[in-house]
Amino acid sequence: MSILKPFNKLPSLNSASILLVENEEQFQQSLAEAIVKDTDFTVNVRLAKYLPLPIENEETRPRIDLVVFIINLTSELSLKSTETSLKYLDPAYFLGKVCFMVTSARVSSVPVERLDAVRKLAAFNHSALLFAEDQTPDGVTMAADRLKTILKVSAGHVPMATALYLSSLTQCTQCTVPTDIDQPSFN
Amino acid sequence: MDDKSKQLLQRVIRRIPIQTLKATLEKWGRLTAAQQQSIDFTQSKRALTDTVIDICEENQLSMKHITELEMINVIDSPNQSMWHALQLIDPGDDAQTVEFIQFKKQFKSHLVELVRHVSIKIKKHTDEAIWIRIAWGDSYTRPNHMKPTYAVHHLQTPYVFVTTLTSKQKPLLSQALLLSTQYQTIKEANLSGRKLTAIRDLLMKQYQQMFPNSFPSLLTETKENVPDPHKVHEQAGTASTRGRLACETFGRGALPQIETTVYKLDTKYKDPTNQTMSERSRPFKCVVKFESKNLLESLRHCATSGIVSTPVAQLLSSIPKKGRNFFYVTDTDAASSSQRPASQV
Numbered sequence: 447m448s449i450l451k452p453f454n455k456l457p458s459l460n461s462a463s464i465l466l467v468e469n470e471e472q473f474q475q476s477l478a479e480a481i482v483k484d485t486d487f488t489v490n491v492r493l494a495k496y497l498p499l500p501i502e503n504e505e506t507r508p509r510i511d512l513v514v515f516i517i518n519l520t521s522e523l524s525l526k527s528t529e530t531s532l533k534y535l536d537p538a539y540f541l542g543k544v545c546f547m548v549t550s551a552r553v554s555s556v557p558v559e560r561l562d563a564v565r566k567l568a569a570f571n572h573s574a575l576l577f578a579e580d581q582t583p584d585g586v587t588m589a590a591d592r593l594k595t596i597l598k599v600s601a602g603h604v605p606m607a608t609a610l611y612l613s614s615l616t617q618c619t620q621c622t623v624p625t626d627i628d629q630p631s632f633n
Numbered sequence: 634m635d636d637k638s639k640q641l642l643q644r645v646i647r648r649i650p651i652q653t654l655k656a657t658l659e660k661w662g663r664l665t666a667a668q669q670q671s672i673d674f675t676q677s678k679r680a681l682t683d684t685v686i687d688i689c690e691e692n693q694l695s696m697k698h699i700t701e702l703e704m705i706n707v708i709d710s711p712n713q714s715m716w717h718a719l720q721l722i723d724p725g726d727d728a729q730t731v732e733f734i735q736f737k738k739q740f741k742s743h744l745v746e747l748v749r750h751v752s753i754k755i756k757k758h759t760d761e762a763i764w765i766r767i768a769w770g771d772s773y774t775r776p777n778h779m780k781p782t783y784a785v786h787h788l789q790t791p792y793v794f795v796t797t798l799t800s801k802q803k804p805l806l807s808q809a810l811l812l813s814t815q816y817q818t819i820k821e822a823n824l825s826g827r828k829l830t831a832i833r834d835l836l837m838k839q840y841q842q843m844f845p846n847s848f849p850s851l852l853t854e855t856k857e858n859v860p861d862p863h864k865v866h867e868q869a870g871t872a873s874t875r876g877r878l879a880c881e882t883f884g885r886g887a888l889p890q891i892e893t894t895v896y897k898l899d900t901k902y903k904d905p906t907n908q909t910m911s912e913r914s915r916p917f918k919c920v921v922k923f924e925s926k927n928l929l930e931s932l933r934h935c936a937t938s939g940i941v942s943t944p945v946a947q948l949l950s951s952i953p954k955k956g957r958n959f960f961y962v963t964d965t966d967a968a969s970s971s972q973r974p975a976s977q978v
Contacts, residue, residue: 471872471938478864494867495939503867523940 448498451536452543455509461488462601463508464593468516469527471495473549473580477516480590487603489594497531511601513539514593516547517564519556525563532571542609543600545574547589572613638696639686641778645703646682648713654681657709661702663694696778700754704766707783708758711829714783714796718824718832718956721791721810723817729789731814733757736788739813740765747805752776762787769802782806785829786814792822792836794829823959831889836956841886878943879936882950888929894958896921896948901964916964929953 450465464481466474471493478491490508492499499507513535518524528546535544546568551561568575576592579585600609634642649657655674658664668688674681689699707713737755744751750770757763765784768776782802785794793810807819826832834840866872902910902917910917925931932949935941941949952958 465867469939482861482863489863491864492867493864495872496868499867500870503865506865507867 448501449534449536452538457509462511462597463490464597465492465510465513467494467531469495469524470518473516476586477590480586496527497534512597513544514547518549519560520550520553540571542613545576545596547576547578549578549580551577634690638699642686642699643682645706646685649706651678657705660705663698664688704756708764712827715825715827716794716796716829716832718822718836719793719819720822721814721816721819725815728815731788736813740809743812744809750776823957826891828890831891834889840884840889842884843880875939875943876937879933882945883929883933883953891928891958894923894928894952897961899963
């Protein structure tokens with residue numbers, strides 16, 4: 447199976463590509479529309495249900511600058527699918543070019559352990575964890591704006607900032623990470 | 634008017650929603666225009682009931698007239714009780730030529746022969762359905778109008794839908810139906826639901842179906858979506874295949890509103906990770922119940938979105954294919970629909 451690589455293609459001028467991976471394929475539609483709408487640079491949105499991506503599209507696919515995993519907290523399957531999809535990403539992506547977006551986190555029926563599992567997943571992969579509201583148009587626009595801000599950096603559109611900065615600035619640290627991957631302590 | 638009919642009238646009016654009460658009374662036609670005018674429909678249901686009872690008493694209406702009103706209400710809103718489907722099999726030579734007058738006469742005479750004290754009312758509705766109301770009594774008691782059985786039959790179709798039928802009355806009704814429709818046998822169709830029209834549509838396949846064909850390209854043309862060059866679906870091919878397979882099983886467009894499906898499993902537990910359970914000699918018994926506002930719609934969505942694997946498993950696809958919503962699944966019984974363990978459903 448093909449592994450998605452961040453640097454095997456050349457970037458094109460004034461454009462950035464984002465890959466939205468969601469098992470339910472519900473939120474990604476509206477999110478994609480919101481992202482494509484009024485931007486000052488060309489955004490290519492790629493939608494996928496899971497990774498790996500089919501080999502047939504390899505030629506036409508632009509260089510993917512940011513991979514977003516959308517996890518619906520109400521479904522166990524969504525989390526499981528994300529976990530398996532992660533294996534088909536090149537390690538170089540985890541230097542700031544991956545983020546996790548969680549929806550329905552405020553639904554009361556969601557078990558607390560699942561949110562912890564998602565937090566742990568994001569912490570282990572040194573990636574950003576975003577929370578989004580997928581039911582209201584305002585929430586979708588907000589989520590799209592946040593993703594676009596990150597995309598700009600990871601695609602190299604912001605001078606003096608690289609994706610590598612993102613990795614250390616936005617990674618999820620809200621959860622207890624095992625000591626071996628934590629920052630070294632100096633005492 | 635005696636106490637019994639007063640009681641029934643009270644109950645019937647209680648069941649009719651206040652918005653449709655006026656129209657229903659008009660349709661009934663037992664009150665004069667002046668009497669209908671005099672009723673104030675803005676007052677409370679209780680006061681309204683008392684007024685109607687007073688007027689009925691004035692008109693000297695009997696039980697027969699009250700049952701008419703009840704029947705009108707049940708025909709107009711059949712979704713107030715649970716309907717079960719019965720299937721007639723082995724048609725006789727004359728089964729295709731049975732017509733309404735003959736059916737009515739035969740059904741009445743056969744049922745009265747079986748149970749002496751029974752009150753039967755048969756009415757033909759506009760959509761070719763025959764509505765039968767039966768109030769049962771036995772050798773010593775008079776027909777009980779408070780617990781009537783309703784049966785709906787469409788002539789020249791092998792299906793009968795019944796509601797509130799006890800096991801004691803079932804053989805009697807079955808026999809009368811068989812004799813008057815010229816069929817040989819009757820059996821449970823294993824389909825029940827609150828929506829009468831839905832179970833009728835499912836059994837008679839009156840919804841938009843799609844048949845498998847080998848030219849999937851023809852189907853994609855119907856979807857008029859202009860692809861956006863900036864928004865590309867990577868797995869579009871598999872998604873459309875899933876959608877097509879789901880539509881082939883469940884049909885396109887609106888689906889009959891089936892609310893529940895029950896699977897009674899009596900199978901061997903098959904799970905390689907659970908040794909203790911799978912090595913048990915006795916079968917694993919459990920009941921799996923799916924509930925939804927519109928179950929078929931939900932299942933179709935599950936298949937299109939990939940939550941349920943496609944092609945759709947036999948147990949799920951046999952709901953629309955066989956028109957059933959109760960399945961008894963065993964390992965060896967060939968009569969059951971499928972042989973799949975519970976863990977996979």
